[in-house]
Amino acid sequence: MARRIEVTGAGGVRLAAWEFADPAKEGTGAGAGGVLLLHGLMGRAAHWASTARGLSGRYRAVALDQRGHGQSAQPPLEACTREAYVEDAEAALEQLALAPAVLVGHAMGALTAWQLAARRPDLVRGVVICDMRASALGAASQAEWADWFRSWPLPFATLADVRRWFAEDDPRLERPDPARGAFYAEVMHESADGWRPLFDPDRMLRTRESWVHDAHWDELTQVRCPTLVVRGLDGELGRAEAQEMVRVLPDGHYAEIPDAGHVPHYDQPGAWQGVLDQFLGELGTP
Known part of the structure; x- marks a missing residue:
């Protein structure tokens, strides 16, 4: 443990x-x-x-x-x-x-x-x-990430929906990736209206801004x-x-x-x- x-x-x-x-x-x-x-x-x-x-x-x-x-x-x-x-x-x-x-x-x-x-x-x-x-x-990469965060269908109704979206439906995917679905399921928590990330996307973008350029x-x-x-x-x-x-x-x-x-x-x-x-x-x- x-x-x-x-x-x-x-x-x-x-x-x-x-x-x-x-x-x-x-x-x-x-x-x-x-x-x-x-x-x-x-x-x-x-x-x-x-x-x-x-x-x-x-x-x-x-x-x-x-x-x-x-x-x-x-x-x-x-x-x-x-x-x-x-x-x-x-x-x-x-x-x-x-x-x-x-x-x-x-x-x-x-x-x-x-x-x-x-x-x-x-x-x-x-x-x-x-x-x-x-x-x-570069800046183009940062803009792509901002668009990607906006594409998330929040809140997810269930944790199974989280796994499915990141493994199958995410527009970034070229082919299904179950391991990726499991990876993102680990960073979600259940809130009053469904499943949302533990982190704040704006904070993630600011963090990324500090190194991508x-x-x-x-x-x-x-x-x-x-x-x-x-x-x-x-x-x-x-x-x-x-x-x-x-x-x-x-x-x-x-x-x-x-x-x-x-x-x-x-x-x-x-x-x-x-x-x-x-x-x-x-x-x-x-």
Whole structure:
């Protein structure tokens, strides 16, 4: 069972996290090293449940609900900055005594991970980047996201409707994707009029605004610890860009997961866990 813990983030924002291992138990704790799991935009710590359980026998695994997500506090729009997200992860490592830790990030969480590793190398001994681009995405991408949020048929009548829409009816889909439906079902909650997201779409857009216009290659060059770039073959991170990211990283490594898209830990959890285990095994203990 996961244990809920509290972290005080940048500006005093209350953050919720879940620890999937008891550091007092044999085989876990500081001797085995800490792993901080950072979800992507619109995600939540629960998205890492399977991954964290797979790690908890050997590592102290903690999944963080980032600001504005899951059960963490909803800060003002102006507090949804890149700096704040990085400072929140830094606070989690320090307050939970996880460092030197491995940071495992999906999408936005991966960007947070490598920015923190560049900024505080003393806290980070390894990074896993899952399906996050280093290139600038630009204004057109942001406008597409705003249109996409407006296309959501809120409120959903049932959780089954959530799964079906994101797996079959979402206009972004090229083909049915049940794993995607399950992924989005995790970020919905039942309200008085139906099922709605745990997050505020405007807050998500403001959060995304803080990184889409900038490229992040220079920060990659500053990450000195071993870093694994993972992509699903049908994900948003293309092979050429992923391999260029590995090239510019001082200690970059690369892995592909077949039959997986943007969320390989949902699409192919066994293959994802295998890739992660191999990387962590090669890192050894701190």
